[in-house]
Amino acid sequence: MRHIPLLTIGGGIGGMTTALALAQAGFDAHIVEQAPEFAEIGAGIQLAPNALRILDSLGVLDAVNEVAVRPRNLVFLHADTGKHLTTIDFGTPFRERYGQSYSVLHRGDLLDVLLAACREHPKVTLENNRQVVDIEEHGTTAVVHFADGESYRTDALIGADGLKSRARQLLSDDKPVTDAYVAYRGALPMDQVDLPVEQDDEIIWVGPDRHLVQYPIRRGELYNQVAVFRSPSYRPEIEHTDRWGGPDELTEAFATSCVQVRESVKMFNTSRRWPMYDREPLDNWTRGRVTLLGDAAHPMFQYLAQGACQAIEDADCLARQLVKHSGDIDEAFAAYQAERIPRTALVQRVARGWGQVWHAHNDTPLSALRDRVFGRRSPDDFTDLDWLYQSLAV
Numbered sequence: 001m002r003h004i005p006l007l008t009i010g011g012g013i014g015g016m017t018t019a020l021a022l023a024q025a026g027f028d029a030h031i032v033e034q035a036p037e038f039a040e041i042g043a044g045i046q047l048a049p050n051a052l053r054i055l056d057s058l059g060v061l062d063a064v065n066e067v068a069v070r071p072r073n074l075v076f077l078h079a080d081t082g083k084h085l086t087t088i089d090f091g092t093p094f095r096e097r098y099g100q101s102y103s104v105l106h107r108g109d110l111l112d113v114l115l116a117a118c119r120e121h122p123k124v125t126l127e128n129n130r131q132v133v134d135i136e137e138h139g140t141t142a143v144v145h146f147a148d149g150e151s152y153r154t155d156a157l158i159g160a161d162g163l164k165s166r167a168r169q170l171l172s173d174d175k176p177v178t179d180a181y182v183a184y185r186g187a188l189p190m191d192q193v194d195l196p197v198e199q200d201d202e203i204i205w206v207g208p209d210r211h212l213v214q215y216p217i218r219r220g221e222l223y224n225q226v227a228v229f230r231s232p233s234y235r236p237e238i239e240h241t242d243r244w245g246g247p248d249e250l251t252e253a254f255a256t257s258c259v260q261v262r263e264s265v266k267m268f269n270t271s272r273r274w275p276m277y278d279r280e281p282l283d284n285w286t287r288g289r290v291t292l293l294g295d296a297a298h299p300m301f302q303y304l305a306q307g308a309c310q311a312i313e314d315a316d317c318l319a320r321q322l323v324k325h326s327g328d329i330d331e332a333f334a335a336y337q338a339e340r341i342p343r344t345a346l347v348q349r350v351a352r353g354w355g356q357v358w359h360a361h362n363d364t365p366l367s368a369l370r371d372r373v374f375g376r377r378s379p380d381d382f383t384d385l386d387w388l389y390q391s392l393a394v
Helices: 014-026 048-058 061-067 092-098 107-120 246-253 261-265 308-325 330-356 364-375 383-389
Strands: 002-009 029-032 044-047 073-078 086-088 103-106 124-127 130-135 144-147 153-157 177-189 203-205 209-218 220-232 276-278 288-290
Touching: 002 014, 002 144, 014 029, 014 048, 014 107, 014 308, 044 048, 044 107, 044 209, 044 308, 048 061, 048 308, 048 383, 061 103, 061 107, 073 209, 086 364, 103 107, 103 220, 103 246, 107 124, 130 153, 153 330, 177 330, 209 261, 220 246, 220 261, 261 383, 276 330, 288 330, 308 330, 330 364
Parallel strands: 002 029, 002 153, 029 124, 073 203, 153 288
Antiparallel strands: 044 103, 073 086, 130 144, 144 153, 177 220, 177 276, 203 209, 209 220
16 A cells, blocks of 8 residues: 555645645645546636735746736626626725735636646646545544555545545535526637627626626636526426526526626527535534545635635645644644634635625615615725735734
8 A cells, every 4th residue: 555645635726736835835745636637627717816825925826827817897787787886996906905916717727827837846746547436534544545446545635626525524424505506607719709898807797596707718818707597496306417407597597687698698508507506614624634625625605706715725724734833734734724614614604695695686675785885885995805805814
C-alpha cells in the first residue's frame, strides 16, 4: 500500500487551489481525480476580491487576468418590466476598498490556469482516472481504495470531491437539498449575440421564481448566460430524474418577461440542465485525519456567486494552518474548521435568503422592500458587501 503524506480527492477548482497552496507552503501535495482529464463542466464563473487576493498571493492572478473580463458594473434589472433596480460600480472606489477588482471568466479557463501552475510545481502530483470506491479512517491515518484495486494510505485526507462527496459520508448521512430550481447555462461567441448587450457590464434580471444572469467571458470573446427558474413539476419522488425542469418549462417560466429576456432565453442550448442543490451547514468537517473542503464541506446556492470563492478561501486557510502548526495535522485541521465553518455557514444561509429576494413575486411586501432598498442605494455604496469581500482577520 502506497503512502501519501497529504492526499486530496477531487481535481476541481477547490482541490487544485489546495494543492497549489500546500505546495507553495512547502508541503508535498497529491491530487486524485476520477475523470479521465482535469476539466470543468459549465461556462462562466465569478471571482470576487476575496478570492482574487488569494489567487494573487499564489502567483496566478496575472494568468487569470489574461483570460478574464473585469465588468464595469453589476446591473440589476427587473425581468418582467425591464426596470432598473440598482447598480454596483466595480470601478476605482471598489478596487481601492477591497484591493482587487471583480472578475468573470470561463470555469475551464480558471481550472487551466491552476492546473498549469500545479504541473509546474515540483511538489504537486496529479493523477486522473482514480475513482474512489471506499475511504477508511483509522485515527492517525486514512486509507483510500480505488476502483482498480489499489489503495493509498495517507496522513491527511482532504475531501474536495464536490456536492456528492464520498468523504462527507464519514461525517454525515445528510443528503443534498433542492428548492426545485433548475439552471440552464451556456456561452455564445459574442458575434452571434444579436441583442443590445452592454459588453462591459454584468446584468442580472430578477423576477418571480426566475432570474437570468449575463456577462462576457474569455477576454470578451464569449457571452455567458445562466437562466434559473423554479420548476412547477418538481416532486420529491422524481428528484433524481429528468422529468422536471425541462426545456418546455424554461420557455414557459420566462414567457411573461420583457423582450430582451425572452430573446436571450431562446439562445440556450437546452440539452443539459443543472438542478440546484445545497446542504444544511455542518458543525464539524473533520473525523480523525479526514477533513472536507469546498462543495464537499459547504455546497451553496449560486446567488452570491461564492461557491468557488469560498473553496479558494478554504484552500488558503488550510495551508496557513498547516504552516502555523508546523505540519501537525490534528491541530491544523481543528484550527482550519474553527476558522472556516462560521463563515461558510453564514454564506450558505445568506445565499438562500438572497435567492428568495431575487425571486420574490410582484406586488408582495418582499418585492416592494427589495425594490425600495435597491432604489435608495448609490452605485458606490459598498456597505452591504464588506462582510463578504473585505480581508479576513488571520
